[in-house]
Amino acid sequence: MAEKKTQSFMRSLCMGEIEEDILLPFPKVSPTDRELLKGVLGSIDSLLKPHAKDFRAWDRAGEFPPGFVDELRQFGLFSLVIPESYGGMGMGSTAYSRTLQEIARYDGSVAVTVGAHSSIGMRGLLLFGTDEQKRRFMPRLATGELIAAFCLTEAGAGSDAAAIKTNAVRDGDDWVLNGEKLWITNGGMAGFFTVFAKTGAAGERGHMTTFIVTRDLKGVSTGPHEDKLGLRASSTTTVTFEDVRVPAANVLGEVGKGFKVAMKILNSGRTGLGGGCVGAMKELIALSAKQAKERVQFGQPVSSFGLVKQKLGHMVVECYATEAAVSVVAGLIDQGYEDYQVEAAISKVFASECLWRTADEALQIAAGNGYMCDFPYERKLRDARINRIFEGTNEILRLFIALTAMNDVGGQLKELANSLQGVFNDPIKGFGVLSEYALKRASLATGIKRAKGAFTKLPPSLAPQAALFEEATKDLATAADRILRKHGKNIIGKQFATKRLADIMTDLFVMACVLSRVASSIKDKGERGAAKELEIAQVFSGQARRRVKTHLSKIDDNDDELIKSLADHAFERDGYAWDTL
Amino acid sequence: MKILVTAKRVEDPESKIKVKPDGTGIVLEGLKYKINPFDEIAVEEALRLVAKFPGEVVVASVGGKEVQEQLRHALAMGATRAVWVNHTGPLDQMGIAALLQKVAEKEKPDLVILGKQSIDDDQNQIGQYLAEWLGWAQATFASKVESFESDAEKNKVPALTVSADVKTVRVVREVDGGLATVECQLPAVVTADLRLNMPRYASLPGIMKAKSKPIEELTPVGLGVDVTPKLTVTKMMAPPARKAGIKVPDVATLVQKLKTEAKVL
Ligand SMILES: Cc1cc2nc3c(=O)[nH]c(=O)nc-3n(C[C@H](O)[C@H](O)[C@H](O)COP(=O)(O)OP(=O)(O)OC[C@H]3O[C@@H](n4cnc5c(N)ncnc54)[C@H](O)[C@@H]3O)c2cc1C
Numbered sequence: 006m007a008e009k010k011t012q013s014f015m016r017s018l019c020m021g022e023i024e025e026d027i028l029l030p031f032p033k034v035s036p037t038d039r040e041l042l043k044g045v046l047g048s049i050d051s052l053l054k055p056h057a058k059d060f061r062a063w064d065r066a067g068e069f070p071p072g073f074v075d076e077l078r079q080f081g082l083f084s085l086v087i088p089e090s091y092g093g094m095g096m097g098s099t100a101y102s103r104t105l106q107e108i109a110r111y112d113g114s115v116a117v118t119v120g121a122h123s124s125i126g127m128r129g130l131l132l133f134g135t136d137e138q139k140r141r142f143m144p145r146l147a148t149g150e151l152i153a154a155f156c157l158t159e160a161g162a163g164s165d166a167a168a169i170k171t172n173a174v175r176d177g178d179d180w181v182l183n184g185e186k187l188w189i190t191n192g193g194m195a196g197f198f199t200v201f202a203k204t205g206a207a208g209e210r211g212h213m214t215t216f217i218v219t220r221d222l223k224g225v226s227t228g229p230h231e232d233k234l235g236l237r238a239s240s241t242t243t244v245t246f247e248d249v250r251v252p253a254a255n256v257l258g259e260v261g262k263g264f265k266v267a268m269k270i271l272n273s274g275r276t277g278l279g280g281g282c283v284g285a286m287k288e289l290i291a292l293s294a295k296q297a298k299e300r301v302q303f304g305q306p307v308s309s310f311g312l313v314k315q316k317l318g319h320m321v322v323e324c325y326a327t328e329a330a331v332s333v334v335a336g337l338i339d340q341g342y343e344d345y346q347v348e349a350a351i352s353k354v355f356a357s358e359c360l361w362r363t364a365d366e367a368l369q370i371a372a373g374n375g376y377m378c379d380f381p382y383e384r385k386l387r388d389a390r391i392n393r394i395f396e397g398t399n400e401i402l403r404l405f406i407a408l409t410a411m412n413d414v415g416g417q418l419k420e421l422a423n424s425l426q427g428v429f430n431d432p433i434k435g436f437g438v439l440s441e442y443a444l445k446r447a448s449l450a451t452g453i454k455r456a457k458g459a460f461t462k463l464p465p466s467l468a469p470q471a472a473l474f475e476e477a478t479k480d481l482a483t484a485a486d487r488i489l490r491k492h493g494k495n496i497i498g499k500q501f502a503t504k505r506l507a508d509i510m511t512d513l514f515v516m517a518c519v520l521s522r523v524a525s526s527i528k529d530k531g532e533r534g535a536a537k538e539l540e541i542a543q544v545f546s547g548q549a550r551r552r553v554k555t556h557l558s559k560i561d562d563n564d565d566e567l568i569k570s571l572a573d574h575a576f577e578r579d580g581y582a583w584d585t586l
Numbered sequence: 587m588k589i590l591v592t593a594k595r596v597e598d599p600e601s602k603i604k605v606k607p608d609g610t611g612i613v614l615e616g617l618k619y620k621i622n623p624f625d626e627i628a629v630e631e632a633l634r635l636v637a638k639f640p641g642e643v644v645v646a647s648v649g650g651k652e653v654q655e656q657l658r659h660a661l662a663m664g665a666t667r668a669v670w671v672n673h674t675g676p677l678d679q680m681g682i683a684a685l686l687q688k689v690a691e692k693e694k695p696d697l698v699i700l701g702k703q704s705i706d707d708d709q710n711q712i713g714q715y716l717a718e719w720l721g722w723a724q725a726t727f728a729s730k731v732e733s734f735e736s737d738a739e740k741n742k743v744p745a746l747t748v749s750a751d752v753k754t755v756r757v758v759r760e761v762d763g764g765l766a767t768v769e770c771q772l773p774a775v776v777t778a779d780l781r782l783n784m785p786r787y788a789s790l791p792g793i794m795k796a797k798s799k800p801i802e803e804l805t806p807v808g809l810g811v812d813v814t815p816k817l818t819v820t821k822m823m824a825p826p827a828r829k830a831g832i833k834v835p836d837v838a839t840l841v842q843k844l845k846t847e848a849k850v851l
Contacts (some may be wrong), residue, residue, distance in 0.1 A: 044658060044793045051787035069659065081790025094790055 011117075013344040014228045015351070019410040020417065021482040022457040023475070027519055029462050031329075032336025034099055039334070042100050046107045052080050053111040060112040064384050068230055069114070074194060075115030082108075086131060091143035096334035098273075102258030102280030113388030113560030114238035116281045121190035121239075123147075124274030125396070126153025126516055129199045129215055129266055131422035132273060132507040133258040138217065142197060151219070156186040156244050157267055164401045166201070166213040167264060171246065173202040180204075180256070182216065182224075185304040190395075194229045196220045199270070200246070201263050209308055213263030217255040224249035235387030261529040266314035268346075272397055273338065278396055279331035282356035282389075286324040289367040289385060293317055296371050307370070316366040318544075323359035325541045329518040347409050350402040351514045357392035357399060364389040403507035404500065410510060411496055411503075414485045460520070462529045466539060467520055470546040474516055477553045481509050484557050491560070501565040505556045512549035519545050587639035587752055589632040591665065592686070593647045593656040594622040603813050609821040621656040623785075624701025626663075628778040630785035631728070632699050633664045634744045639752060641696075642666035649680055650674040655803060661796035668801040669693070674811065680815035682808075683715035688809040690720055695773060696752060702727050702777040713777035723770035725778040729760035734784050736766030745782050748772075770806040776843040 014027040035043060056073070063069055077083070086101050087093025096104065101123065108117040127146050130138060131151075145151040162168040182202055182579055184449025189195075198218040216227060228243035258266045295318065297308035307313050330352045337345045368375035368382040372387060375382040393399045459480075460471045492499045523542040526535035540567025597603060598618035603607040606613055621629075632643045645660040647653040648671040657681075671685050690698055701708035717724030730745040732738040747756040752772060759766045760779045788796070806813045834840045844851045 040655060040658070041793065043655065044662060044788065044796075045790060047659070048662070048788045048790070048793065079789060082791075084790055089794065091790075092666070094794060108786070 006091040006142065006374050010342040011344055012342070013347060013396060014517070015347045015406075016344065016410065016413055017457075018513060018517075019413055019481060019485055019510070023478060024457065025462055027334060027337070028521045029340070029524065030396060030528075031521040032099065032332055032339070033525070034103075034269060038097075038100055040367050044150060045094070047103060048080075048559065049082075049104070049107045052076070052082075053108065057111065060114070060238070061378070061381070061384065064134065065237075067232060067237045068240070069118075069238045074118075074149075074152075077115070077350045081147075081149075082119050083122050083149035083152060083351070084147040085119070087143050087147040088131075088139075091139065092141070092147040093410065098338040099332065102331055102335045104282035105277050105280040106287070109281040110288040112235045112238075113281070113285065113385070113391075116284070117190060117236050117239045117391075118152075120274075120277045120281060120573050122153045122305045123278035125155035126191060126195065126271055127197065128270045129155075129257050130217065133215070133266055137254070142217065146197060151193050151196040152191050153197040153199065153294075154189050154191040154244070156198050156200045156218075158187050158189070159185065160187050164398055166267060167213070169201060169203055169213065171200070171202045173204050173214060173251065175204075175253075176250075178253050179250040180214075181251060181544045182218065182246040182251050184246055187228075188241055189244045191240055193230055193240035193246075193259055194246050195227075198225070198244060199257065200244075201267055203259060204263070208293065211264055212261050213267075214260045215257040215263045216251050218246065220251060222249050222251065224346045235384075235390055237387075237460060250508065252452065270516045272349050274506065275353045275396065276331055276335040276338065278392060279327070279352045279356040281335065282360040282392055283324065283328045283331060285385060285389060286320065286327065286360050286363045289363050289382075290317070290320050290324060292381065293320065293367045296374070299380045300371075300374075305561065307376060307580075313370055316370055320363045320366060322418055322541050322544050322548075323363060325522075325525060325538070326519050326545050327352075327356045327359045329522040330515045333518040334519065347406055347510070348514060350397070350406050353392075353396065354399045354402050354406070355511055355515055357389075360389045360392060362522075396564050401506050407503040407507040408497075408508055410485055410506065411489055414482075414533040415489055448519070463520060463524050464532075466532055467524060467542060468526060470516075470520055470542050473546045473550045474513070474520065475510075477513055477516070477550055480553050480557045481506075481513055484509055484560060487560055501563065501568075505559060509553050509556050512552050516546055587633060587636060587641040587697070587748065588693070588695045588699045589641070589643050590690055590693055590713075591625065591628045591632045591643060591645050591660065592622075593625050593645050593660045593668075594655075594701070594704045594706075595619050595628065595647065595649055595653045595656045596704050596842035599623075599674050599705060599828050605822045605824045611819075611822060611824060619652070619655070621659050622701050622704040622706075624703060624705070624778055624780070625656075625783050626660075626701075626785040627780070628699040628701050629660045629663055629665060629748060630783045631744065631778060632697075633786070634742055634783070635697070635746060637749060638744060639748060644669060644695065645694055646671065646686065646812055648673055648677065648685055657801055658793075658796050659764045659788060661790040661799045661801075663786060664792060665799075667799055668848045669804060671804045671806065671809070673806050675811055676815050676818075678815040678817040679709055679711040680715060680816060681718060681811070683712050684811045685806060685809060686712065686716050686720045690716070692809075695754060696776045697705075697748075697772060698722075699728075699745075699746075699800065700775070700777050702779050713775055720775065723772075723774040724776070725755070725757035725759055725774065726777045727760045728757045728776050729765065729779040729781045730783065731765060732779075739784065739817050742783075746776060750821055805851070 012024055012027060014024050017024040083098050084093040085104055091097040105120055106114055108119055123372060130142060142151065146153060157166055159169050159171060162171060171186065173180040173182045182200065184202060199211050199243060200216045200218045202216060203215040205211060205263065224247040226245045231239060231241040274472055297313050297317065298306050300307045334345060334349050334352045337348060364386040368386050371382050374380050459475050463471045488502045488506055489496060492502060523535060523538045526538045533538070596619065598620045601618045617652045619849055629645065636643050643665040644667055645657055645665040646669040647657050654670060657670055662667055669689055671689065698716065700713045702713065714724065728746060745758060754771055755768055755774055756767060756769045757776055759768060759779065836842060841851065
C-alpha cells in the first residue's frame with residue numbers, strides 16, 4: 006500500500022480546488038492482478054451459469070438450498086478479501102468490487118450473501134482485528150466454515166445507529182451481552198457475528214463497542230428467515246443475544262469506539278455494493294438490447310423507436326458513469342488514501358439510483374413481458390431496490406455528503422468571522438484574511454485563473470467537458486457559500502438545501518470520474534478508439550452541468566416551505582384531505 | 587500415471603466473431619478467449635484418471651505469452667505443471683503436431699489426451715497426426731455411455747478405463763450410428779468428445795495454488811522443429827446470410843413447393 010494520502014478530492018473541490026492528481030490517471034488493475042482476476046471471473050461464470058434457471062426458483066422458494074451454499078463455500082467465494090496468509094484471495098477493493106460485479110450479473114441474492122460476508126460481516130476483523138484475532142478466525146472465514154454477519158440495526162435504531170439498546174456489561178474476563186438485532190443479512194447461516202453494543206452508562210448516547218460473537222457461544226440465537234420484496238433467497242433474520250458471555254479477547258478495536266468502527270466498516274465496504282450495482286446494470290442492458298431487437302411492433306423491432314433508444318442510451322451512460330465512480334473509489338482505497346468517505350458515499354448513492362432507474366426502464370422496454378415472472382426483469386427490479394436502503398439510506402448519505410462539505414466551508418467562514426472580529430484589534434492581520442477571502446470570491450465570480458482552478462492534464466479533446474466541470478465547480482463553491490450564509494447554524498434543519506448541495510457534489514464527482522476514465526481510454530486507444538466514450542463524456546457532462554445549474558437556481562427560488570407545509574398538512578390529517586365528490 | 591494434455595487458446599464462442607472486410611482474418615478487437623472446451627474435457631478426464639492412478643498431469647500449449655492464461659486455467663483445475671511452447675506467427679496442424687510430438691517424446695507420458703478438435707477452426711487432425719508420428723495407438727472421440735445425470739458421472743467415474751497394471755486403456759468412442767469400444771496399448775493418444783465428462787470449474791483456492799505451479803518455456807527452435815506452414819489461408823469469408831423462410835398454408839402446398847421449387851422430391 007502506498008504512503009499515507011490524506012487529501013480528499015471532493016473536500017478540496019468544495020473549497021474551490023481541483024486536485025486532479027487524486028483522480029488522474031484513472032486507476033488501472035495491475036497486469037498480474039488482471040490475469041488472476043480474469044481467471045476468477047471465468048470460474049465464477051462456470052460456477053453460476055449452470056444455475057441460471059435455479060435463481061428464479063430459489064427466489065420463489067425464498068431461500069437457497071443448503072447444497073448451493075456448500076458449493077459457494079467449496080468454490081471459495083467467502084475468501085475474497087481475506088489475506089493470502091490466512092488462506093484467502095487477498096483481494097484489494099478494485100478486484101473485490103469487480104468480482105462482486107460478476108456475481109451480481111447472475112443473481113442479487115448470491116451477491117448480497119457474499120457481499121455481507123466480505124464487505125461488512127468480517128471487514129471489522131480485517132480492519133481492526135489483532136493478529137491473534139485474525140489467526141483465530143480468518144482461516145475458517147476463508148473456507149466459509151464461518152460465514153460472517155454485521156449486526157448493527159435494531160427495532161429502534163435504523164438510521165440512528167447510536168440509539169442501539171443492545172448492551173454489554175463487563176463481568177470479570179467476559180462481557181455479558183443482551184439485546185436483539187433486526188434484519189441481519191446472513192443471520193440464518195452465519196457463525197461469526199460483528200456485533201455493536203452499548204457499553205456506556207445508562208442514557209449515554211453513542212458509547213458503543215464492537216464484539217466478535219460466534220454462534221457456539223451460549224445464548225446466541227437467530228429468528229426465522231424474513232419474507233422480503235427482493236433478495237428473497239438471501240438469509241435475513243433477527244439475531245438475539247441472551248446473557249451471552251463474550252470473552253474480552255473478542256473486543257474488536259477499542260472499547261467505546263464502536264461507532265467509529267461501524268462507520269469505517271461501512272465506508273470501506275461500499276465498493277462491494279457499487280460493484281454489485283454495476284454488474285446488475287450490465288446484465289439489464291444486455292437483456293434489454295436483446296429484448297428490444299426481438300420484439301416486433303408496427304412491423305419493426307421496437308429497438309428502432311426513438312423512445313426505446315432513449316432509454317437504452319441513458320442506461321449505457323449511467324452504467325459507464327457508475328463504473329467510473331466505483332472504480333475511482335476502489336482505486337483511492339487501494340492507493341492508500343485515507344479520506345474517501347465522501348466519495349464512497351457519493352458512489353453508493355449514485356450507483357444505487359442508476360441501477361434503480363435502469364431496472365425500471367429495462368422493465369418498461371420489455372413492458373408486459375417485463376411484468377411477467379417468466380422474464381427476469383421483475384426479479385431484478387425487486388432485487389435492485391434494497392441498495393437505496395441498506396448500508397445507510399441514500400437520504401442519510403446525502404446529508405452526510407453535504408454536511409461534511411459545509412463543515413469545511415463553515416470552518417473557513419468561521420475563520421473569517423473570527424478575524425473580522427479581530428479587525429478592530431488587529432486591523433492589519435484582519436485585513437489580510439479578509440482580502441484573501443474577498444479575492445477568492447472575486448475570482449469565483451469573475452473566473453480569474455486561480456491555482457488548481459482547472460484541469461491541466463486532460464487531453465485536448467475533453468477541453469469542452471473540462472470547461473463545464475470548472476464552471477460547475479464555481480457553482481458548487483457559490484452554492485455552499487450561499488446556503489451557509491442563508492441558513493447559518495440552522496443548516497442542520499434545512500434538509501432541502503442540504504440535499505441540493507449533495508446532488509451538486511454527486512454530479513461533480515461522477516463527472517470528474519467519467520472525464521478521468523475517458524482520458525485514460527483516449528491515451529490507450531486513441532481518440533478514434535475512444536470515440537464512443539467521448540460521446541458518453543459529452544452526454545454526462547452536459548446533463549450534469551444542467552442539473553447543477555438548476556440546483557443552484559433553486560437555492561433562492563424554490564417551494565421548499567410550501568412542500569413542507571403540505572406534508573405537515575397530511576401528517577396532521579393522517580392522509581390526503583381532498584375528494585372530487 | 588503420467589498424462590499429457592493440451593490447452594489451446596480459442597475465441598470464446600460467446601463473443602461475436604466478424605471476418606475482416608479484406609478477408610485476411612477475423613476482427614480481434616474486443617474478443618474474449620478461453621481454453622478450447624474439448625481440451626477442458628481432456629484435462630478433466632486426466633485429473634480423474636490421476637486421482638485413481640497417482641502421478642501427474644502435464645498440460646501443454648503452443649502460442650504467444652497469452653496462452654499462459656489457458657495453461658493457468660488448467661493448472662487451477664488441478665494439473666500439476668505446464669509446458670509452454672512459445673511461438674507467435676502462423677502455424678498449421680502439422681506444425682503443432684510436430685511440436686507436441688517433441689514434447690511427448692521429452693515428457694514420455696503413459697497417455698496423451700487432447701480435445702478431438704478445437705472450436706476455432708474445427709480441423710480435427712492433431713490427435714491423429716500425433717499418434718501416427720509417435721507411432722502410438724490412438725482412440726479418437728472418446729465418449730461415455732452414461733448420461734451426465736447418471737450416478738457414474740455424479741461419482742466422477744473415469745470413462746477411460748485403464749487396466750490395473752497400467753498397460754492398456756479401454757476407450758468408448760462415439761462414432762456415426764453409435765458407440766465403439768477399443769482397447770489400446772499404452773502409451774496411447776486419446777481425443778476427447780463432448781459427452782466424455784462435465785469438466786470441473788477452477789475453484790478460487792485452485793486459482794491461488796496455480797499461481798506457484800511451474801510453467802516451463804520451450805521454443806520450436808529448441809525442440810528442433812521447423813514450423814513453417816505448409817498450408818496458407820488465402821481468404822476468409824463469412825457464410826452468406828440465410829434468406830428468410832416462408833410459411834405455407836397446408837401440406838399440399840408444401841409438397842408442391844418441395845417438388846417444383848426446392849426440387850428435392
Ligand atoms: C434486506 C435488508 C438487509 C439488511 N441487512 C442488514 C445487516 O446485515 N446488518 C444491519 O445492521 N442492518 C441491515 N439492514 C438494516 C438497514 O441497514 C436499515 O434498514 C437502514 O439502515 C435504514 O434503517 P430503517 O430501515 O430503520 O429506516 P429508518 O431509519 O427508520 O428511516 C425511515 C426513513 O426516514 C429517513 N430518515 C431517517 N433519519 C433521517 C434524517 N435524520 N434525516 C432525513 N431522513 C431521515 C430514512 O432515510 C428513511 O427514508 C438490512 C435491511 C434490509 C431491508
